[in-house]
Amino acid sequence: MTTLIPCPFCGDEDATLKSGPCIFTRPKPATFMAQVHCAHCGAAGTRFCGEDNLANANKKAIAAWNAADRTVATILARVTSIARDVFSVSLAGWIICLIISDADLGATFRSLIIGSFIAGVPLMTYEHYRNRKA
DSSP states (O other): OOOOOOOTTTOOSOEEEEEEEOTTSTTSTTOEEEEEEETTTOOBOOOEEEESOHHHHHHHHHHHHHTSOOHHHHHHHHHHHHHHHHHHHHHHHHHHHHHHTOHHHHHHHHHHHHHHHHHHHHHHHHHHHHHOOO
């Protein structure tokens, strides 16, 4: 069996393949279905139902899951990284402005700190929650 790659929506690695007799084609007892589900966010891959062979249904479901677009998780990681970098640079600039006593420039850096903090904390919290593994 091919390995399942992480969820395209949340990035969690706890995806499972659920397969068995197809409940939608009941009069034909010899058909099977397979679908991949993320145990973390509940995302589901394409359901392959009505397959004559359980192994083929499993292969198709895994292939569809692994081929899914993972742009969302990548964008979230990039935005989080940018927010973290803006916060770090702004904090350093604000401290320098405190040392050299430049109030106008200090106010600008203070605004950047607040903005990046508001954007960054929820994103970093989500990223930490998503990436933690026991």
